[in-house]
Structure formats: structure tokens, C-alpha cells
Amino acid sequence: xxxxxxxxxxxxxxxxxxxxxxxxxxxxxxxxxxxxxxxxxxxxxxxxxxxxxxxxxxxxxxxxxxxxxxxxxxxxxxxxxxxxxxxxxxxxxxxxxxxxxxxxxxxxxxxxxxxxxxxxxxxxxxxxxxxxxxxxxxxxxxxxxxxxxxxxxxxxxxxxxxxxxxxxxxxxxxxxxxxxxxxxxxxxxxxxxxxxxxx
Numbered sequence: 001x002x003x004x005x006x007x008x009x010x011x012x013x014x015x016x017x018x019x020x021x022x023x024x025x026x027x028x029x030x031x032x033x034x035x036x037x038x039x040x041x042x043x044x045x046x047x048x049x050x051x052x053x054x055x056x057x058x059x060x061x062x063x064x065x066x067x068x069x070x071x072x073x074x075x076x077x078x079x080x081x082x083x084x085x086x087x088x089x090x091x092x093x094x095x096x097x098x099x100x101x102x103x104x105x106x107x108x109x110x111x112x113x114x115x116x117x118x119x120x121x122x123x124x125x126x127x128x129x130x131x132x133x134x135x136x137x138x139x140x141x142x143x144x145x146x147x148x149x150x151x152x153x154x155x156x157x158x159x160x161x162x163x164x165x166x167x168x169x170x171x172x173x174x175x176x177x178x179x180x181x182x183x184x185x186x187x188x189x190x191x192x193x194x195x196x197x198x199x
Contacts (some may be wrong), residue, residue, distance in 0.1 A: 030167025
């Protein structure tokens with residue numbers, strides 16, 4: 001018959017893999033699972049994740065607001081609705097005062113593949129060059145903010161992985177207990193005790 005302290009406490013010890021997976025799902029959860037009394041490291045990861053999520057929502061709201069502003073400006077000052085226009089069309093509007101000016105430049109540059117069809121819905125004409133510059137600035141700011149969102153998403157992934165590894169190690173350290181094994185001694189009526197301590 002073999003009795004092991006490790007086996008007796010196995011049901012109460014946190015599973016390192018479970019701690020890792022929990023922190024992948026919600027940073028800090030694995031630390032709480034591994035040690036409810038002391039999970040300050042987990043709180044840091046949880047707080048970091050909350051800040052990153054809030055930042056992503058904030059950037060999404062800000063980019064949506066900027067987009068609505070430059071769409072409205074193009075409607076009022078340039079006379080075209082760009083809500084369904086391709087990015088190349090929107091960029092052209094920021095660089096040229098009118099469709100005629102844009103197409104004339106492309107013809108002189110022999111960029112025939114860049115010509116925009118001269119139809120009423122494509123004929124923009126800025127009333128004020130300052131409005132065009134404002135439009136271009138709004139679009140540029142929107143693009144800059146939108147490009148930051150994937151970076152924040154990558155930080156969230158990194159935070160989860162680091163939290164998972166840390167929680168895994170925390171749970172594994174909880175299992176670093178002395179193993180006491182009691183074995184019968186062959187050929188005698190006695191028993192022997194073996195004490196193993198893992199580091």
C-alpha cells in the first residue's frame with residue numbers, strides 16, 4: 001500500500017494548465033484560481049486588460065465621430081456623399097479641389113487607370129480650400145487612430161499570454177510540497193518512509 005501526501009492534496013491543489021487557460025480567457029483569473037489570498041500579480045494583468053479594452057472602445061468611438069464629421073463636411077462643402085465611396089476616391093477629394101482638376105492632373109501624368117468617371121455623384125467641388133484641408137485633416141486623424149486599434153489588440157494578446165504563464169507558474173509552485181511515501185519493506189514486517197522534497 002502506498003500513501004502519498006501529494007495524492008491526498010491533489011484535489012485541493014490548483015491545476016497549472018487550468019490556471020493558464022483561465023488567464024488566457026480573463027487575465028488574472030488564473031492567479032485568483034491558484035491563490036485567492038494573494039493574487040496581486042493577477043490584479044495587475046486584469047487592470048491592464050480593462051484599460052486596453054476601454055482604450056479600444058474609446059478609439060472606436062473617436063474614429064466613428066471623426067468619420068461622421070468629414071462625411072458631413074464633404075456633403076455640405078463639396079457636394080458629394082462619400083459614405084459609400086472607395087478610399088482612393090476619398091483621398092483624391094482631399095488632394096484636389098474638384099473632379100475636373102483631379103482628372104486633368106491624371107491625364108497630364110498619363111495615369112489613365114486612375115481616372116474617375118465623370119458622373120454627377122462623383123463631381124465634387126470644394127467651396128472653400130480651407131474646408132478641403134479640414135476634410136483631409138479629419139480623414140488623416142481617423143486613419144491614424146484606427147491604425148492604433150490592432151496594436152492595442154496585440155497588447156491584449158501579449159498580456160493574456162504573460163498572465164497565463166505567470167498563473168501557470170503560481171499554480172505549479174503550490175504543488176511543490178514534500179512527498180511522503182510509505183512502502184512495505186520486502187521480507188520483513190516493517191515499513192519504510194521516503195521523504196521527497198521538490199524544488
